[in-house]
Amino acid sequence: MKLKRLQKMSYFLHIALKILSVSSVIMAIIVVLMKFFSSKNVMMNKLESDSIFHFQTEFFAGVDNQQYVQTEEWILVGIAVFSSILIAWLLWTTSMIFKDLAAEFTPFSDIEVNRLRRIAWLLLVYSLVPQIVYSILHTVLIPGYSITLGLNTSFFFALIFYCLTEIFRYGASLQKESDETL
Template structure:
């Protein structure tokens, strides 16, 4: 494997992740500015992925916009955290550290769990705020791509843990 090429890709992706996280935070700040100080700003939230169950009564569009205003910082904050953590892991790989250590596997598993939990909790949290703000009810359970990516990263973290165990077993044998 070409190590220089691998390190270049890690550095490039790390910078891209940091940039995307910064842009996401900037969009939330700009969005709040537009909502609070202009008449043209609003937040919109659409459930990503496959809806498993949806139940709702008639709810005005303003309610959805207000609930999106409440939930959007949570969503962007979680994904900014995931992107910054992923960037940190790529920085470690770019510096020449092995992914087969317990800290790397633990951080990868933490990212995967944040993705899984956020993908499950985001539609539920949005449903809760819409229901609390409306006279009717709104309930949506959905799973999206973040859930699948989280599951894949969890499996990769377990593969790294297995590699660590094999490496320790090999070192003990020798």
């Protein structure tokens, strides 16, 4: 009885996560189109609200930095699109885990371990790479420099998912050993 309920819930989560994944890509496309076709009406701001540890330093060479506002906004659009694609990939991978759980409830398999590892890596990339890419692009394209680094909750979730991956890897080896002895 509980297994059927878990499979139904897994199927629901599979569909919901796929919808969220596709929505993330559609949002990224809409942001690019809005910025491209009506750049005067769309403004991008960077926000570091969920950072636990945050370091930021900036220096603009020269007095007038208004000419570089559009460049910085395009950098932010690019980073937002990159982040949205990472989120979409992460949600899609997670939905595939729930799809397999809905079809046949075998959480301890090598496929699921690999997907959990992929989620951990995607979370790690999501937490660090956009900050680094922003700092590099800002420093290269705009006179002066900008260095931004922060550890947000997604970094810690990446570590947690990596630990869960190792737990599931051990469970998968026990499952394989159990299946071979029968």
